[in-house]
Amino acid sequence: MSARTRRAAGPARTSGARPGGRAPTDLGGRTRARAEWDPLREVLIHRPGVEMFFGLMEPYSFLYERAFRIDEATYEHGTLEHALVEEGITVRHLIHLAIEVGARHPELLEQVRHQVLRLVRYSGPKEMVERARRALRQNLDRFDGETLFNILLLRPSVHLERHPGTRVILPQVRLDTPLANLYFMRDQQALTANGFVLGRMAKPQRRNEPLLTGALLRTWGADIVTEIRAPGTFEGGDFIPMGSFALLGTGDRTNASAVRQILAAPIGFDEVAVVHQPSHPAVPGDAPDPMIDMHLDTYLNVPGKGLAVGCGALLRRAQTEVYVRRGARGMVRSPGHRSLYDYLTSKKVTVVEISTLEQMSYASNFLCVRDRRIIAVEVDQEVDRVIATLSAAARADPHRYRALLALVKKERTDLLAKNEMFPRKVALREAGVEVVPVSLQEITGGYGGAHCMTCAMVRSS
Numbered sequence: 001m002s003a004r005t006r007r008a009a010g011p012a013r014t015s016g017a018r019p020g021g022r023a024p025t026d027l028g029g030r031t032r033a034r035a036e037w038d039p040l041r042e043v044l045i046h047r048p049g050v051e052m053f054f055g056l057m058e059p060y061s062f063l064y065e066r067a068f069r070i071d072e073a074t075y076e077h078g079t080l081e082h083a084l085v086e087e088g089i090t091v092r093h094l095i096h097l098a099i100e101v102g103a104r105h106p107e108l109l110e111q112v113r114h115q116v117l118r119l120v121r122y123s124g125p126k127e128m129v130e131r132a133r134r135a136l137r138q139n140l141d142r143f144d145g146e147t148l149f150n151i152l153l154l155r156p157s158v159h160l161e162r163h164p165g166t167r168v169i170l171p172q173v174r175l176d177t178p179l180a181n182l183y184f185m186r187d188q189q190a191l192t193a194n195g196f197v198l199g200r201m202a203k204p205q206r207r208n209e210p211l212l213t214g215a216l217l218r219t220w221g222a223d224i225v226t227e228i229r230a231p232g233t234f235e236g237g238d239f240i241p242m243g244s245f246a247l248l249g250t251g252d253r254t255n256a257s258a259v260r261q262i263l264a265a266p267i268g269f270d271e272v273a274v275v276h277q278p279s280h281p282a283v284p285g286d287a288p289d290p291m292i293d294m295h296l297d298t299y300l301n302v303p304g305k306g307l308a309v310g311c312g313a314l315l316r317r318a319q320t321e322v323y324v325r326r327g328a329r330g331m332v333r334s335p336g337h338r339s340l341y342d343y344l345t346s347k348k349v350t351v352v353e354i355s356t357l358e359q360m361s362y363a364s365n366f367l368c369v370r371d372r373r374i375i376a377v378e379v380d381q382e383v384d385r386v387i388a389t390l391s392a393a394a395r396a397d398p399h400r401y402r403a404l405l406a407l408v409k410k411e412r413t414d415l416l417a418k419n420e421m422f423p424r425k426v427a428l429r430e431a432g433v434e435v436v437p438v439s440l441q442e443i444t445g446g447y448g449g450a451h452c453m454t455c456a457m458v459r460s461s
Contacts, residue, residue, distance in 0.1 A: 031222045033191040033459040034268065035243040036302040039370040043084060044455040046094040047077055048183040048443075051153050055180025055446070062180045063205055065291065066389050068445030076443045077183065080375070080450060083436050087369045092457070094185070094213065099145035101219050108219050112148050113140045119176075120151065124160030128169065132158065152212055154178045181206050184448045185455040186297070187253075188213040190239035192246070193268025195223025202233035202253040213455075222457070226265035232258035237295030237452060240302060245269055245347070247340075249296030251277025251288060263323055263331040270325040275340050278317035280356065282404040292360060297451050300340070301364040303433045304372035308344055309352045309422075311359035315341035352427045355415065357408040361386050362440070363422035365449030373434045376423040377449045381441040383412055383421075 030042075052070055055062035084091050102109045117140070122132040143151075155176040160169055181187075188210040190197045198214040201207050218224055228234045238249035239262075246269040250259050259274055275296055279288045293299045293314055300310035318340035323331040344351055354363045361382035366374040387408060394401040415421045422428075423435040440449060 029223065030458050030460075031191060031195050031217075032193060033241050033456055034193040034461075035241050035305070035459070036368050037243075037304045037371040038459040038461045040087075040089050040368070040456055041458040041460055042090040042092065042456075044092045044094060044097065044185055044457050045077075045081060045084075045453060046183045046185055047081075048074060049153075051178040051180045051182065052446075054154075054175060054178045059445075061205065063203060063447065064180075064445060065447040066385065066445045068442040072441075073443035073445070076438070076440045077453070080438055080440065080453060083375050083438055084369075084454070087373075087375070087436070089369065090458075094182070094216070095146060095149050097216055097220065098149045101216055102145040102148070105219050108215070109145070109148065111215075112152070113143070116140065116143075116148060116151050119155060121157040122160065123157070125162055128160045128162065132160065152179075152208075153182065155208070177205055177208070179206075179209055179212070181446065182209055182212075183443075184446065184452045185213075186237050186448075186452045187235040187295075189217065189455065190234070190236035191241075191456045191459070192225060192239070193241060194266055195225045197225055197234065197236075197239070197262060197265065197267065198227040199234040199236055200228040200230065200232055200258070201235060202255070225267055226261060228258045228261055231255070232261050234258035234262065235295060236455070237297045237448075240296060240300070241269070242302065242347075242349075243305065245271035245273060247273050247275055247296060247300070249275045249277060251293075252290035253295060272323045272331065273340075273343055274321045274323065276319045276321075278314045278319070278340075280404065281313055281317065282356070282407045283400060284403075285400075291447070294447065295452075297365060298362075299359050299364055301366055301368070301451060303352075303366065303368050303374045303428070304431070306349055307352065307372070307431055307433070308349050309354060309364050309366075309428075310341075311356055311364065312341065312351070312353040313356055314359070315339065315344070315351065315353075350431065352425065352431065354422055354425075355408075355411040356404070357383055357386065357411040357415070358422045360390070360408065361422075362444050362449035365451045366423070367450040367454055369436075372432050373436070374423070375436045375438055375450045377444065378437050378439050378441070379422045381439055382444060385441065385445075387412065 055064055056067055059067050081091055122129040155178060157174050159172040162169060189199050196217060199210050201209060233255045235253040238254040240247040263272060277288045277293060279286055280292055283289055299314045300308060302308050316339050319337050320340045320343045321337050322334040324334055326332040358379050361379045362377040363379045366376035368374050390405050394405040
């Protein structure tokens with residue numbers, strides 16, 4: 001079936017909430033996740049739109065891994081949504097949530113309108129600018145929720161140029177860093193045992209995303225345990241709840257200030273392992289490469305109780321500090337440190353190891369929908385693009401990437417010979433893990449898989 005035919009048909013049952021499900025209600029008291037394997041009940045996603053186009057105009061600056069085809073990417077996002085719905089999960093769209101919140105909370109819409117007046121700027125001849133500003137103020141009450149949402153998404157301003165003639169005006173629309181990464185809904189916040197930690201993005205390109213998502217979640221009634229303040233930076237891909245303890249990654253995207261803020265917050269875990277972003281042994285030097293392991297969930301994930309999937313080379317180099325709650329003293333660091341691999345095994349967690357090539361091809365960025373059932377990227381569709389990107393990096397900087405390129409090429413040969421490419425691994429089958437495979441070969445060009453594209457809102461056992 002051609003891409004055009006598939007898009008015409010569309011993924012079945014992909015609406016803003018699960019058909020036949022309950023009507024949207026406030027989330028207070030329900031936004032919880034004690035363990036990554038607890039059944040996923042509700043999830044929040046954002047279907048990418050025109051903002052993705054602007055990201056593709058300069059992929060590197062917008063933090064994308066590579067260029068990709070928008071039409072296929074949006075279709076693939078629809079197939080991911082379809083897979084979620086088929087698993088019985090209530091799927092909410094961010095824009096629908098915004099419209100519903102606006103309808104139920106007019107005071108929020110009024111706040112947004114004031115923000116729009118500050119955000120949208122006009123430049124040019126004085127009288128033309130004054131007319132445009134006056135028209136914006138007059139028209140704001142006519143803007144519906146979707147229009148206001150798109151203004152926040154694209155952040156437009158207008159430069160006006162007068163030309164000879166009647167009403168011959170050249171308006172040039174300029175966008176102030178559109179939210180091209182918003183579809184990676186994992187990162188703006190993290191769901192803990194007591195509610196959300198609202199993040200603060202490390203990169204200025206994404207700094208405005210949690211201002212939007214956090215305001216919506218808070219107004220909708222989601223439980224908020226803390227909001228990261230400057231100079232802290234925290235992104236949700238660095239947090240994994242593990243039942244009796246939690247993992248918290250730190251490195252390029254989550255810094256020490258945010259770690260301290262989270263440890264001081266009532267997140268509902270009496271033990272937190274702080275995991276330092278590791279460097280890869282095939283890359284010279286001690287500095288981690290954030291495009292190899294940007295977040296914790298790019299090299300480790302949890303498909304079920306007592307089970308983890310991760311890149312062994314990184315797990316063994318990721319240094320881990322353990323903090324335990326000590327009554328009034330709060331979270332206190334235990335003596336010593338160990339690798340993440342050793343910490344997990346000490347917790348009786350079995351680790352299914354994946355190769356560096358699989359890890360770089362989003363193998364660990366799956367979404368656990370319930371104990372031992374995951375929605376996972378078809379890794380064999382990703383490897384050629386990953387190797388092509390790495391080959392370009394090796395040509396530009398052979399000292400840094402030549403050995404890594406040689407390693408992943410050898411891994412590809414070995415994995416194909418054994419028919420062991422994730423998620424088709426014997427160890428997964430033996431552990432009883434069921435896999436729902438999804439093809440995301442275009443949309444992963446933004447650098448993220450099924451886990452990155454979903455904000456868990458409710459997990460309950």
